[in-house]
Amino acid sequence: MDQGELVERARTGDRRAMQRLYQEHASHVFAVVRRLAGDEQLAEDLSQDVWIRAFNKLDQFRGDSGFGTWIHRIARNMALSHLRRRKRRPDVEGEASPGDSSPPPEDAVINRQMLEEALEQLPPGYREVLVLHDVEGMTHKEIAESLDVAVGTSKSQLHKARARMRELLGTPSREQQQEETKGNGAG
Amino acid sequence: MEQDSRSSDHLSLERISALLDEPGDDPRATEHLKECERCEREQERMRRMRMALSALGGVTPPEDEWEQIEPHLPDRQELEGRGEEDDVLPLFRSGWVGRVAAATLVFAVGLGAGLQLRDDGSPSGENPDRAVASGETGSSGATAGVGAETGRRGIGSAAGFTVADDGGPASLQRSSDYLSAAQRLESMVSGGQEVDVEPIDDPVAAAEEMARLEALAEAAREALREQPADPALNNFLFRVNERQESLRSRLGAAARLASMDYR
Known part of the structure; x- marks a missing residue:
């Protein structure tokens, strides 16, 4: 059964069709709310809300885009709405430089777990912009409109977030440190 | 603090990040990148990180998430009731x-x-x-x-x-x-x-x-x-x-x- 049929059946209240749709897209929905929320419990609540809302509003889905795209947007918008309600101010932190504190790792393999852990440790304002831009692929203009900030603020937050991510991605190994020391002589 | 690209000091991570997205934005900083191996390598790391972020996939939700959701879903009767209303006009x-x-x-x-x-x-x-x-x-x-x-x-x-x-x-x-x-x-x-x-x-x-x-x-x-x-x-x-x-x-x-x- 293709996705269009599943959606049609779900519209009639077919729970099995709903469950199939859920199973196909649950990880992506959870990913976007988890990364934006930065909090496991909040993400669980938001994810449930997204699915409940989506299935209750399925009559609004016209099929112009895929169901996955549709629910992804709902997830993103609901997470952003929640974040806006919290009315946080942009995080203001000092800039990082390659020469500051411990140097970032050399060309260590950046695996997914490292990234997810680093994302969790980012200040919320940094994380939102980084996730929206580098993970979700939104433009600064879209981010600025979504978060109700200036485009320049979005850019600034992104660069600060990346800098912080570089710091959070671990301490270099001894070999890496040696390589780093060699590299320092070239600056 | 961000460093002036005209000096021999390294570029800040933020500046490196900005140059990654907008390479032509600061010609002097771009010139520094060409001359400074360390900053160039840092930009490469930043580029890899950006690529890795864009490749992040799904995250497994809690095992019992569906059980939590299902009781709140509309049933067939409820949806049929909405369908009758829809007959008035889709808009x-x-x-x-x-x-x-x-x-x-x-x-x-x-x-x-x-x-x-x-x-x-x-x-x-x-x-x-x-x-x-x-x-x-x-x-x-x-x-x-x-x-x-x-x-x-x-x-x-x-x-x-x-x-x-x-x-x-x-x-x-x-x-x-x-x-x-x-x-x-x-x-x-x-x-x-x-x-x-x-x-x-x-x-x-x-x-x-x-x-x-x-x-x-x-x-x-x-x-x-x-x-x-x-x-x-x-x-x-x-x-x-x-x-x-x-x-x-x-x-x-x-x-x-x-x-x-x-x-």
């Missing part, structure tokens, strides 16, 4: 909103086609829009002229609402349905609580409201094709458009995304 899927919109538009056409509005028993009509929107017309009285039938049929067609041929404007005036419709329209157009439920915080509700407003606007435009100079209709459409603009400005991108993309 007006929100139950009373559609009926109110249709009824109100019929009312508006009646006004625009020659009604004379009365306030406190004296001739009025200078501001039919205010009267429609505030719901004052029903209580103050409205007498209809002729010529509204065509427009009413047009609106009725646009709104999926049948206008009885034998239902004259006077009957419209007396109808409590229309009074109620006008009052509700006021709520709708001016952002009252009945429609404007947490519009900023709820993108889906915002999408619904935008859809309702667009349906109202489209129905009004349809009626205006038959009676383009109708002042009440024009004022009505203007008010709806104002409401749309207001909502857009308050919601920013969220409202636009919700109204345009949830399809």
Whole structure:
């Protein structure tokens, strides 16, 4: 059964069709709310809300885009709405430089777990912009409109977030440190 | 602190990040990158990190998430009930909103086609829009002229609402349905609580409201094709458009995304 049929059946209240749709897209929905929320419990609540809302509003889905795209947007918008309600101010932190504190790792393999852990440790304002831009692929203009900030603020937050991510991605190994020391002589 | 690229100091991570996205933004910093192995390597690391972020996939939700969700899902009976409402007109899927919109538009056409509005028993009509929107017309009285039938049929067609041929404007005036419709329209157009439920915080509700407003606007435009100079209709459409603009400005991108993309 293709996705269009599943959606049609779900519209009639077919729970099995709903469950199939859920199973196909649950990880992506959870990913976007988890990364934006930065909090496991909040993400669980938001994810449930997204699915409940989506299935209750399925009559609004016209099929112009895929169901996955549709629910992804709902997830993103609901997470952003929640974040806006919290009315946080942009995080203001000092800039990082390659020469500051411990140097970032050399060309260590950046695996997914490292990234997810680093994302969790980012200040919320940094994380939102980084996730929206580098993970979700939104433009600064879209981010600025979504978060109700200036485009320049979005850019600034992104660069600060990346800098912080570089710091959070671990301490270099001894070999890496040696390589780093060699590299320092070239600056 | 960010370093000046003209000096021998390294570029800050933030500057390196900015150059990654906009390489031509700072020629001197770009020049520094070419000369400084360390900064160049740091930019390469930053590029890899960016690529890795863009490749992040899904995250496994809690095992019992579906069990948590399922009790809150609509059942077949509930959805079938909604389907009956949908038969009125796809654009007006929100139950009373559609009926109110249709009824109100019929009312508006009646006004625009020659009604004379009365306030406190004296001739009025200078501001039919205010009267429609505030719901004052029903209580103050409205007498209809002729010529509204065509427009009413047009609106009725646009709104999926049948206008009885034998239902004259006077009957419209007396109808409590229309009074109620006008009052509700006021709520709708001016952002009252009945429609404007947490519009900023709820993108889906915002999408619904935008859809309702667009349906109202489209129905009004349809009626205006038959009676383009109708002042009440024009004022009505203007008010709806104002409401749309207001909502857009308050919601920013969220409202636009919700109204345009949830399809």
